[in-house]
Amino acid sequence: MKAVGLVAEYNPFHNGHRYHLQQAKKLTGADVVVAVMSGNFVQRGVPAIVDKWHRAHEALTNGVDLVIELPVFYAVQPAHLFAAGALRLLAGLGVQDVVFGAEHPEWNFQEMVQAERQFRSANFHHYNATFATQFNQELVKQTGHQLVDPNDILAFAYQKAKVDQGLSVHLWPIKRQGNDYHDRQVEGSIASATAIRQAVADGRVPSAAMPAASAADLAMVRAVPSWQQLYPLLRNQLIQAPVEQLATTYEVAEGLEYRMKDAAERHLDFDSFQRAVKSKRYTYARLLRAEFYLLLQATVDQVERQMSRPYYHVLGFTVAGQQYLHQVKKQLPYPLIVKVDQRLKDGLLNLDYRTGKIYQTFTNDEQDLKRPPLCG
Numbered sequence: 001m002k003a004v005g006l007v008a009e010y011n012p013f014h015n016g017h018r019y020h021l022q023q024a025k026k027l028t029g030a031d032v033v034v035a036v037m038s039g040n041f042v043q044r045g046v047p048a049i050v051d052k053w054h055r056a057h058e059a060l061t062n063g064v065d066l067v068i069e070l071p072v073f074y075a076v077q078p079a080h081l082f083a084a085g086a087l088r089l090l091a092g093l094g095v096q097d098v099v100f101g102a103e104h105p106e107w108n109f110q111e112m113v114q115a116e117r118q119f120r121s122a123n124f125h126h127y128n129a130t131f132a133t134q135f136n137q138e139l140v141k142q143t144g145h146q147l148v149d150p151n152d153i154l155a156f157a158y159q160k161a162k163v164d165q166g167l168s169v170h171l172w173p174i175k176r177q178g179n180d181y182h183d184r185q186v187e188g189s190i191a192s193a194t195a196i197r198q199a200v201a202d203g204r205v206p207s208a209a210m211p212a213a214s215a216a217d218l219a220m221v222r223a224v225p226s227w228q229q230l231y232p233l234l235r236n237q238l239i240q241a242p243v244e245q246l247a248t249t250y251e252v253a254e255g256l257e258y259r260m261k262d263a264a265e266r267h268l269d270f271d272s273f274q275r276a277v278k279s280k281r282y283t284y285a286r287l288l289r290a291e292f293y294l295l296l297q298a299t300v301d302q303v304e305r306q307m308s309r310p311y312y313h314v315l316g317f318t319v320a321g322q323q324y325l326h327q328v329k330k331q332l333p334y335p336l337i338v339k340v341d342q343r344l345k346d347g348l349l350n351l352d353y354r355t356g357k358i359y360q361t362f363t364n365d366e367q368d369l370k371r372p373p374l375c376g
Contacts, residue, residue: 012050015209015211022063066321
């Protein structure tokens with residue numbers, strides 16, 4: 001059986017995602033679709049609108065055959081680490097083709113990666129601009145293009161990961177359909193996930209923009225999970241913990257622990273806290289990821305150790321997906337996990353398990369322990 005790989009958040013699964021996977025099968029002639037999907041927190045460091053099990057079900061009922069959770073230490077990361085982790089898992093699963101959306105699929109991303117290698121050692125540590133801004137200034141000089149659209153950024157990151165890891169996977173960028181990624185209005189049958197989440201936050205489910213399974217899940221959402229709800233937990237931790245302890249947290253560096261501790265002591269709501277912490281050096285996404293790891297109490301050593309020990313946590317499969325797993329399982333380079341037990345929650349899956357416990361702030365459902373894969 002031939003598999004095509006997708007990297008996704010499905011936050012939530014909508015008509016654009018369905019178009020994407022249909023095109024992926026058509027382009028590659030694949031028998032099965034394998035999706036590596038972020039868990040309960042997504043790349044920007046925010047909680048998903050519904051939990052990973054509901055999103056996996058949405059995917060399985062709309063054409064995906066096998067859903068593998070992207071471990072949190074890859075999922076809540078800047079684009080290059082997110083892409084590298086996802087591509088590593090897909091390659092290990094025997095996937096030879098990976099299809100992804102891009103705002104500019106006609107760009108030569110391989111050429112851009114080659115250009116980036118010429119200035120990788122350049123100094124991007126000026127504090128009057130973010131790393132991304134400084135990086136793009138150099139990239140424009142070399143290629144005439146800048147990476148500002150989110151899917152183009154990931155397209156570049158997939159190509160870079162392929163080169164850096166020496167992978168033989170074939171990368172297929174396709175034109176992103178519908179509204180812009182950041183659009184906040186639902187228009188037509190294909191809308192951005194941002195617009196759909198905003199509609200749900202405003203009290204309506206835009207059913208025309210998504211399959212029935214997604215609409216049913218979103219109809220049950222009473223309040224969109226947010227950092228505003230998590231802030232009391234974060235604030236207490238920032239106030240109580242000594243700065244020496246905060247400084248050991250993954251993604252907390254360059255004195256950010258002092259800035260956050262001071263802001264937490266002065267601000268009672270999350271938005272004002274964020275504005276107090278924000279500087280030209282850090283994007284909001286960068287801050288959210290740091291805040292997530294602070295809430296998780298994940299140290300640099302813990303995250304780096306787990307990144308070196310990936311695994312395949314199966315969230316669900318169809319009959320075809322199960323057959324494909326059976327076909328490749330003896331050649332898998334990393335452990336295959338179909339049910340989380342006490343040993344795994346305290347060991348290999350500890351960060352994902354702890355992330356699930358944080359997500360239970362929004363839902364009472366156990367996220368990992370003893371949950372079997374969904375059968376689509």
